Amino acid sequence: MDAFNLLKADHRKVEDLFSELESASGQAKMRVFEQIKTELELHTHIEETIFYPALEEPKQTHELTLEAYEEHDVVKKLLQQLSRAKSPTDEWEAQAKVLQENVEHHVEEEENELFKKAKAVLSEDDIETLGEQMESEKQRQQRTGSKAASGKKSAKKSASKSQSASRAPKRMPARKSASKSSSKPSGSKGSRSTKSAKKGRR
Ligand SMILES: [Fe+2]
Secondary structure, three states: OOHHHHHHHHHHHHHHHHHHHHHOOHHHHHHHHHHHHHHHHHHHHHHHHHHHHHHHOOHHHHHHHHHHHHHHHHHHHHHHHHOOOOOOOHHHHHHHHHHHHHHHHHHHHHHHHHHHHHHHHOOHHHHHHHHHHHHHHHHHHHHOOOHHHHHHHHHHHOOHHHHHHHHHHHOOOOOOOOOOOOOOOOOHHHHHHHHHHHOOOO
8 A cells, every 4th residue: 555645635635524523514514523533633643653753863854843743733633623622613613714725725735745855755655654663553543543643642642662562563665765764753742842942823
């Protein structure tokens, strides 16, 4: 499975769900939102644990990858806030719109900028391997249910220990690119602070 095709398919799915969200109302809207939340949590999880770590080291993709982690954080915060509501108020609708715009911006940047640069630093084999790893991690998470999505946040907070546990077996060689310090406990934590110092969202 090609990593880019897998991620693009996820993006299209979320876009469809956002269209559904627009036309739904009341509790049906909240149910569509729950689906969006589940999809986005799963998607950000596989990107953050498998795809982004392969792109963090190479110079060409470094900055965009750090920015992507930050954008995920914004999306996750909005998801948390939105999920507290029992019904869609006007404020909720406004916040859901902000979520949608954030996701659209992120998807656009990923597909038009990050993926293009990623193709230059990853080999065909890398792309295939990353896709397979993300696919099987998705299936694993779906089997274990929503536990994954909610557990992810705390797993991330407790940093390298749990992350390397889940990441280690899946880590890929990234041979064309991060040949040197690919063993660094990459990922959200460290990058996040460097990133915010460096540059805000555009
Ligand atoms: Fe993403």
